[in-house]
Amino acid sequence: GAVVSQHPSRVICKSGTSVKIECRSLDFQATTMFWYRQFPKQSLMLMATSNEGSKATYEQGVEKDKFLINHASLTLSTLTVTSAHPEDSSFYICSARGTQKNTEAFFGQGTRLTVV
C-alpha cells in the first residue's frame, strides 16, 4: 500500500525554539495533506488541511502563526511549531491520500514532540 513517511519520529527541543516536522508521500501524489495532534489517551484532533501551492486551512482554535504549514510540492508538507512551549508537547501525525475518489487516507508514523 501507499506509504506516508514522517520525520523526525521524536524530537526534544527547548522552550522558545522552533521545530519542523516533515511529511512525505513516498509513492503517490497528494494535493492535500492533513495534520493532526494527539494528546495521551485522547483521539486525533485535526489541526489543519495542507493544500499544495496554497495556504493551509486551519481548524477553529488552531493558531496559524504558531503552527506554520507549507506544502511546497505534491509529495511534501511541513509543519513548523514556532516558539514552542511545554504545552505544545504532543504527538503530531500527518495524513495524505490520492486525488481519486474512494481512496483511503494513509498516515505517517507520527512525531513525538517534547518541549522542555
Added chain:
Amino acid sequence: LAKTTQPISMDSYEGQEVNITCSHNNIATNDYITWYQQFPSQGPRFIIQGYKTKVTNEVASLFIPADRKSSTLSLPRVSLSDTAVYYCLVGLTGGGNKLTFGTGTQLKVEL
C-alpha cells in the same frame, strides 16, 4: 460531518471473534465508512472501508445495514497483537475531504 459513537472499550480473549459497532445516525448519502487501527505512538492504519452491505478483506469484515446508520467491524479470531484503538470514521472520500476522528474503541485482548 457525520458524528460517530462507539463503545469506549472492549475486552476479549485470544481466538474470539470481536464485533465493534459504530453509530452514525446522520450519515450523508455520499459518505463512506472507514475503520482505522492505532497502536500506541503510531499513526492510524487503514483496516477496511465500505459504503453498504458487507465488505471483507484479509483482516476484517465490515457489516453495514440498509439504513447505514450504523456499522460493525468484525475481527475474526483476535490475538494479543490486535490490542489497539479502533476508530470508525464517516465522510466523503477523495483527496481533499478531511477525516474527523471520534473517541475510538480501546480493544484489549487477553490470553
